[in-house]
Amino acid sequence: MPKAGVIYNDAKPIAYRVAREVEAYLQEHGWEVHLATGVGGILGYSQPNSPVCHTPIDRLNPPGFDEKMSFAVVLGGDGTVLSAFRQVAPWGIPLLTINTGHMGFLTEAYLGNLPPMLAQVMAGNYEIEARSMLTVQVLREEVLLWEALCLNEMVLHREPLTSMCHFEIEIGRHAPVDIAADGIIISTPTGSTAYSLSSGGPVITPGVPVLQLVPICPHSLASRALVFADTEPVTIFPANPNRLVMVVDGNAGCYVLPEDRVRSQRSCYDAKFIRLQPPEFFRILREKLGWGLPHTAKPSSVELP
Known part of the structure; x- marks a missing residue:
């Protein structure tokens, strides 16, 4: 039985609700599914009286997340994506990142077309973009x-x-x-x-x-x-x-x-993003940060005094 995972932002009710929907959808199609929250990738802050709060890199994976997992779905914003990769990168698990936050600079798509996207991923019809x-x-x-x-x-x-x-x-x-x-x-x-x-x-x-x-x-x-x-x-x-x-x-x-x-x-570990279409970095820069937007010229009909 193929295996997949879901990592979600448990501070957002919509992310939890969609996580259970994704779990049910994948199980209906014969997949073993493991759920986890993004909290596991938060390493914690040290205190002045205890300056070190240390968790080894390779011990952050949630239960059931290992090298046998085909992919995982991340539901949240950029913070959840960052946390998720700390949990799964040592195991080489690629992530389909779905934005339920605000900026979503690191996310691949929004919730609107989630079932077709899951079907595409289950069929293996996607690219992997590895980032250092x-x-x-x-x-x-x-x-x-x-x-x-x-x-x-x-x-x-x-x-x-x-x-x-x-x-x-x-x-x-x-x-x-x-x-x-x-x-x-x-x-x-x-x-x-x-x-x-x-x-x-x-x-x-x-x-x-x-x-x-x-x-x-x-x-x-x-x-x-x-x-x-x-x-x-x-x-x-x-x-x-x-x-x-x-x-x-x-x-x-x-x-x-x-x-x-x-x-x-x-x-030695890369962050592996699932891309449902060829990645276009300049488009993301334009949409998220306004880079390269055309300037609007002033109307030529304006007469100076």
Whole structure:
């Protein structure tokens, strides 16, 4: 019997209702179905008295989700998609992402035509778009304290009410650089339309094998976004006496102390998106972010005084 999964945002009643409808539809067509919520992919925030909240990357999969699962349906917004990939990427499970949220930049479709879309996926009539992910680790000497998978970005920044920070950064075997800023973003191409875009970084099309480093509010005109090959690991050493806060994909993180270091590199796991039609990134940019919309000229009949 083929196996599928459903991951839904349990904070939204519509997502739960549709999840049960999808479960029933797949079971009627002879599929074994497992349900899970997006909560399992939220890694949790540490506390000042317990700076590390650590769950290994390969232990986040919900019960029944493994390499034998053909696909899973995600019902929610972008946050649920990010959480779902942390749960299933190590098992290579492709996701059909259905938007029940607001922006839905990472989702494939809306709820309107769900039964035909499920039939198309069950028939295997779709493409897989693989997008790179990051493995982020916090180490003290050689001891691994914390790790996470992320699809968008990792952010290392100062705590509120503290001063600007210095970061010593090594990219691959290149000479280290020192950046003074409020924080540092390491982003994948998928994440280039998220926090890094708001911080002045460039938009990168998903298939380009690169990562980017974006300083947050740098104290230098020379400290600007840097794009580099995703074969290069990045190590960040906090060069200041205060602890820092690290956040992954906007929903989980830990404290980073002065004696720690943060290492980011392209993960061996990819996020596999199910595409029901050939992906068109520029169309999504136009529809979701307004990129490339034509300018409307002023009427030529207007007479100046």
